[in-house]
Amino acid sequence: MSITLTRAARAFLALPHTATLTTLRPDGTPHVAPVRFTFDPATGLARVTTRAAARKARNVAAGGPAARVALCQADGPRWITLEGRASVGADPVRLAEAVRRYTARYGSAPPAPPDLAVIEITIDRHLSLNV
Known part of the structure; x- marks a missing residue:
């Protein structure tokens, strides 16, 4: 499912900012971590x-398949939160695409630990302010 974003929101999401990723621990409490990410507005x-x-x-x-997460990028009074279902894996093709997009956005490759994985989030909702 593709979401519709304004041109300003797409441009904001292309900036090389850090975001926070919120996931839920098995006990239901939130875990928030700073992350770098990429977003493909076409998909x-x-x-x-x-x-x-x-x-x-x-x-x-x-x-599992019901895992939902929130990804929030902020810059001063501007912010956008992307929400959706997430999966995690180490498929070489998906990892290569994630690394390619990360490198294009941030100007350098991401860290490459031996257990590199990619969290893929199918965005189905977004909230924003001033973008």
């Missing part, structure tokens, strides 16, 4: 590279 897919052993990746895996 509504956001990607976060991480270690498979990282808490955020384990939270997504524990949530």
Whole structure:
């Protein structure tokens, strides 16, 4: 499912900012972590590279197909939150695409630990202010 964003929102999401990713621990409490991410407005897919052993990746895996997350990028009084269903995996094709997009957005490749994984978020809702 693709979401409709304004041109200003798409431009804001293309800036090389850090965001926060909120996942739910198995006990239902929120876990918030700073992340770098990419967003493809054509498909509504956001990607976060991480270690498979990282808490955020384990939270997504524990949530199964119903796992929902929120990704929030802010810059002063401007912010946008992207919400959706998430999955985590280490498929080489998906990882390569995530690394390619990350490198294009941030100007350098992401860290490459031996257990590199990608959290893919199918965005189905967004909220924003001043973008």
